[in-house]
Amino acid sequence: MKTTATPSASQDRDAFEADFIYGPRRRERFAWFVAAAGVLVGVAGMVAGASLFPLKTTETFVVVVDKETGEMDRVAAVQALTLSESDAIIQANLVAYVDDRETYDLTDGEQRINSVLDRSDGDAARTLRDLWSSTNEDYPITIYGRDAKIEVVIKSVNQIERGVAQVRFTRTLRRPRDTRTVTRSYVATVGYDFQPETRQRLQDVWANPLGFVVTSYRVDA
Known part of the structure; x- marks a missing residue:
């Protein structure tokens, strides 16, 4: 006895085959997109961090010490x-x-x-x-x-x-x-x-x- 597939069963089978064939490609593309976004965020963080380095500097200056009081007075250049x-x-x-x-x-x-x-x-x-x-x-x-x-x-x-x-x-x-x-x-x-x-x-x-x-x-x- 020959059975005829119902439209619903045929559609489910087509969807399964499409997901089986194209699903890995979509997931692979999505994974690459997530990885690229992560790299961009990381690079932006590195640039932002590097821009803060000049704000932290070591300054050397000369001071004059009062022999009587011991107070220090900075000499301006x-x-x-x-x-x-x-x-x-x-x-x-x-x-x-x-x-x-x-x-x-x-x-x-x-x-x-x-x-x-x-x-x-x-x-x-x-x-x-x-x-x-x-x-x-x-x-x-x-x-x-x-x-x-x-x-x-x-x-x-x-x-x-x-x-x-x-x-x-x-x-x-x-x-x-x-x-x-x-x-x-x-x-x-x-x-x-x-x-x-x-x-x-x-x-x-x-x-x-x-x-x-x-x-x-x-x-x-």
Whole structure:
């Protein structure tokens, strides 16, 4: 007796044969896909890890040890730079210098004048030392006394040529127990430069990071 396969049985047999023949190929392709994806993930992880290596570096620096306190102070290495001297930087340094040099107030006079001296070189440093010498006939303390104050107001800064500027300012003299004030106008001709030292203490870097220095200084009424 000849049996006829039902449509359902025939379809099942065809599906089995297709899976038997093509199933291993599909599983092989899927395995290769999974392996390739794993390799890509691994490579990405290695690249990400390698990119973090530069963040972990060893830095060597020099310190100065105070013999009395034992405290260590790091020495900064400041390389000489080709400075793009913007007007804002130049004017800010000129204003600060003239204001500190021309102000008279003994409450902070020593610290301020020493700061000006640190920013002075050549003729500018020499004239400042001469002015504040007690043997000088124009010694400020002899002329104004210890209680008077001179306030400075900067009016303008004009660049004359590279490394030379003129600063216009007023000085107002105030004396204790005297309501009267005396205000006069002046023009300071300032020769300046930027001379960053190759190595200096951090405090010096903070105070004058660009190495601004005045080399000549003349005041005219």
